[in-house]
Amino acid sequence: MTAATTPTIAAEPVKTQVPGMIIEHNVAVTMSDGLALRVNIYRPDKPGRFPVVMLHGPYGKDTPDAEAPAYQDAWKKLLIKNPELCKTSSCRFIRWEAPDPERWVPDGYVILHADSRGSNASPGLLDPFAPRHTEDYATLISWAAHQPWSSGKVGLLGISYYAINQWQVAARRPEGLAAIIPWEGAFDHYRDVSHHGGIPSTAFQTMWFARQVAINQHGNGETPYRDALTGAVATGTPLPASLLRVNRIEPAEASLRQPFDGAYYHERTPDGARIEVPVLSVGNWGGQGLHGRGNIEGYLAAGSAQKWLRIHTGDHHAPFYAEDSLSLQKRFFDRFLKGEQNGFDSEPPITLAIRRPDGVIWRSESEWPLRGTQWEHYYLDTAGGGLAAGKAPAAAERSYAAQGEGLSFTTAPFTADTEFTGPVKLKLWVKSSTADMDLFATLRLIDPKGHDVTFDGASEPHAPVSQGWLRVSHRRLDAERSTEARPYHPHLVAEPMTPGQAYEVDIEIWATSIVVPRDYRLALTVQGRDWELPGLEGPFKGSGPFLHVGRDAALYGGTNTIASGEGQESYLLLPRIPTSR
Structure with a gap:
């Protein structure tokens, strides 16, 4: 994109203050190639250095779940299953598959949410699984670790895409990364995402990209989304459709051009042995097609000395925000980002929801496949x-x-x-x-x-x-x-x-x-x-x-x-x- 056609975003970040929390909006962070990505920072309104929980992706850091047409069904189910959610939080800052800042900042965490290259407020080529995006993520992590409000320890949290790219960036070992919680993601880009047993799985990729990614493309003037903090169009100054099209790469089309597991997929599948930070991998028995296999594969492949696998069941979105899930996430990060001796090290390595037609029974295990199988x-x-x-x-x-x-x-x-x-x-x-x-x-x-x-x-x-x-x-x-x-x-x-x-x-x-x-x-x-x-x-x-x-x-x-x-x-x-x- 040339300077003349690049959509404009306010050069100075907008600071918004709410009780107990400072929000820095659209902060520019420069990548290794000189491109600036935009991030939102939610941090405690008090002096100090705090651990950072961050995520980086294409869904729009400024699009509220409650207002996004693609997420209405999931939002309704979320409120039905978590009826107290919007009583303990205003829910103003909940974004798709992302942690709610209002439930983290009061406990001494900074939440950092970045628009990935080519999405929402960040310019550039939109290619969500490209190695370039992983490099950007690594740069953001190291940047966050050196900020004056940061303790120097960064953890990664989020669902699906935000879990997939956790595995990818963790294998790069960026400075500052201290722990990850990949929640219902995928690991092997060929076997988990693009091809099942060698059969192209393009229907989901096409739908996902159109409904959840391209709609947030930087410069998309047709987006129905507005920035929740400013009311402006979240994707910047509109660009012509012809320029938008050449400035994105659609995953389904790319995977059809790559029918075998070669260099293209190897660049997008992490070397698990290089992952060394503590891992809490959370999967779903009902995740056939995307969110089941990868959490087990990632757990087994990770070289981390401290790693845990947890598999639940049920829908994709609501369990992430449940009180017991939030408590689990915080206990893990309290241990590995704050250094609290809270006993998490002694947790069983594997915790499984054993399914029955009438519900589940939780059980701890020590190995995979299970002992005594x-x-x-x-x-x-x-x-x-x-x-x-x-x-x-x-x-x-x-x-x-x-x-x-x-x-x-x-x-x-x-x-x-x-x-x-x-x-x-x-x-x-x-x-x-x-x-x-x-x-x-x-x-x-x-x-x-x-x-x-x-x-x-x-x-x-x-x-x-x-x-x-x-x-x-x-x-x-x-x-x-x-x-x-x-x-x-x-x-x-x-x-x-x-x-x-x-x-x-x-x-x-x-x-x-x-x-x-x-x-x-x-x-x-x-x-x-x-x-x-x-x-x-x-x-x-x-x-x-x-x-x-x-x-x-x-x-x-x-x-x-x-x-x-x-x-x-x-x-x-x-x-x-x-x-x-």
Whole structure:
């Protein structure tokens, strides 16, 4: 962007004072290439140096949740689930997926919220996952650590995008970074975000970018958003649409140009071994498609000597603001930013919400996969549609139309409550009438009346137990990184199928937790398209927004076949947790 076309933002920051808090608005911070990004600083109205909790992203640091059209449903659910929230805070400063300054500043923290390059008040190229943005974040962290109101210790906090870029910047080890809380994010940019089992997941990327990112692009005169503090257009002086378009890179388009896991994704996936600060990784069992796998992968990959994993369930937004969550976040930062000896070091490394149809039971664990896990093979029977532990049935095979309902395999009713918590693997023997096939595997819970039991997930109110995906031409395994419980595909080349020939494939189904009550059953559905719960209308039908559209109908719309039984054993590997360990 030239000087003549750069939208203008007030050269001097606007200082706004509220009781107990000073707000410095649109402070300019210069990056390594000379570009200035804009930040809001919320700090205690008293002398002293305070630890900094910060976030950096594209959603607009000045757009209130309550006024943003894209967030209205989430805002309503947030208030229903946290009815006291706006009694303990004015809620004026809550931004999407960000901590509320009014609940942090009184406890001696500075909240710093930065508009990332190309968004809201910050000029530049809008490319949310680019390494340049990670470099900017590192610069901001070090800048914050050296300010006169800063103690020199910086922690990172936020949901989703704000969790993803925590992992990325932590691997750069910027000066001042002292602890991170990546809350429902992603870690592996290829496997968690852009491709599932090698299948492009572009529907969500397109929707997310249009509704939540491009609308906040710097210079977007069509934005409906206004700066909550000044009332001005939050994105600066409008630019022509042609200039806006060339000044952004849309993730869905970029990922379609990069079908294999190469340099593009490696630049966006952190080297976990380089992460050395304390980590509290918080995931969601109902986060299939974006917010489940990454928190476990990040926790396992992090080189930090002090790290914790916590997995809850429920929707994506409201739990972050709940009182128990706020207390957890503050205890962690009180320990690692303030140095308080509050016992957090002695917390169990893993805390899990063990799901049941009627709620959850919290439990502490010491290792992943869980200590005492008994791996059980549930064999598919294509002849009768069964799914049973024991030995493989007689050899058989069955075909289905790839874009149809697929095949479902169901267990007998369980005779006692049975828990499965951990990674899940599906091994299949498959054929296709075409040179490739996409496999969509859905693990479901069925009640005694034959109805699906679904769960309120991160982005889907009718989520199944878990899901997994694989493009069969990506079937090759990385022997060093695969385990018996979790296959790892390098996704470096496509190896077409010979029509009619059988192939052995392993599918990673994202880790889960479910207690199957007595008289309930498990079901596995395998098909060539995204799973939908029958009878639902609207955008949420079981797989949320993480759909896999735009695939070649001729290549991925053929007739698929699953083989089972002796010599071609197809099975589901489940992590059973004994009642006494």
